[in-house]
Amino acid sequence: GQSHGEMIRLHYIDRTESWRDGHVTYLLIKHVCSLPTLPPVEDENMSIPCEFCEAEVPLNIYILHMVKY
Numbered sequence: 788g789q790s791h792g793e794m795i796r797l798h799y800i801d802r803t804e805s806w807r808d809g810h811v812t813y814l815l816i817k818h819v820c821s822l823p824t825l826p827p828v829e830d831e832n833m834s835i836p837c838e839f840c841e842a843e844v845p846l847n848i849y850i851l852h853m854v855k856y
Contacts, residue, residue, distance in 0.1 A: 806813055
Protein backbone atom coordinates (compact mmCIF):
# COMPACT_ATOMS: atom_id res chain seq x y z
CA GLY A 788 0.00 0.00 0.00
CA GLN A 789 1.04 3.57 -0.61
CA SER A 790 1.79 5.95 2.20
CA HIS A 791 -0.07 9.22 2.43
CA GLY A 792 3.07 11.11 1.44
CA GLU A 793 3.49 9.05 -1.72
CA MET A 794 -0.10 9.70 -2.73
CA ILE A 795 0.32 13.44 -2.25
CA ARG A 796 3.59 13.39 -4.18
CA LEU A 797 1.92 11.78 -7.17
CA HIS A 798 -0.62 14.60 -7.20
CA TYR A 799 1.71 17.55 -7.52
CA ILE A 800 4.89 16.26 -9.12
CA ASP A 801 4.28 16.15 -12.84
CA ARG A 802 7.54 14.51 -13.85
CA THR A 803 10.52 13.05 -12.06
CA GLU A 804 13.78 11.90 -13.60
CA SER A 805 16.57 10.31 -11.62
CA TRP A 806 20.04 8.99 -12.24
CA ARG A 807 22.81 7.66 -10.04
CA ASP A 808 26.44 8.74 -9.76
CA GLY A 809 28.17 6.56 -7.19
CA HIS A 810 26.27 6.89 -3.93
CA VAL A 811 24.45 10.04 -5.00
CA THR A 812 21.06 9.93 -6.65
CA TYR A 813 19.99 13.03 -8.57
CA LEU A 814 16.31 13.83 -8.84
CA LEU A 815 15.02 16.26 -11.47
CA ILE A 816 11.55 17.23 -10.33
CA LYS A 817 8.98 19.40 -12.02
CA HIS A 818 6.62 20.90 -9.47
CA VAL A 819 3.09 21.54 -10.67
CA CYS A 820 0.04 22.87 -8.90
CA SER A 821 -2.38 19.97 -9.18
CA LEU A 822 -3.24 19.31 -5.56
CA PRO A 823 -6.97 18.65 -5.30
CA THR A 824 -7.11 20.87 -2.22
CA LEU A 825 -5.81 23.88 -4.13
CA PRO A 826 -7.79 26.02 -6.58
CA PRO A 827 -6.53 26.33 -10.16
CA VAL A 828 -3.54 28.64 -10.28
CA GLU A 829 -2.91 31.00 -13.16
CA ASP A 830 -0.11 32.94 -11.49
CA GLU A 831 3.13 31.23 -12.50
CA ASN A 832 4.97 33.23 -9.85
CA MET A 833 3.15 31.41 -7.07
CA SER A 834 5.31 29.07 -5.01
CA ILE A 835 4.54 25.85 -3.17
CA PRO A 836 6.60 23.96 -0.56
CA CYS A 837 8.89 21.31 -1.97
CA GLU A 838 8.28 17.95 -0.32
CA PHE A 839 11.93 16.96 -0.70
CA CYS A 840 13.76 20.06 0.52
CA GLU A 841 10.98 22.14 2.13
CA ALA A 842 11.95 25.14 0.02
CA GLU A 843 9.34 27.37 -1.57
CA VAL A 844 9.68 26.63 -5.27
CA PRO A 845 8.01 28.35 -8.23
CA LEU A 846 5.42 26.35 -10.11
CA ASN A 847 6.31 24.61 -13.36
CA ILE A 848 10.02 24.78 -12.62
CA TYR A 849 12.43 21.87 -12.69
CA ILE A 850 14.44 21.57 -9.47
CA LEU A 851 17.56 19.42 -9.19
CA HIS A 852 17.86 17.52 -5.92
CA MET A 853 20.86 15.51 -4.77
CA VAL A 854 19.92 12.63 -2.50
CA LYS A 855 22.74 10.64 -0.92
CA TYR A 856 22.10 7.01 -0.06
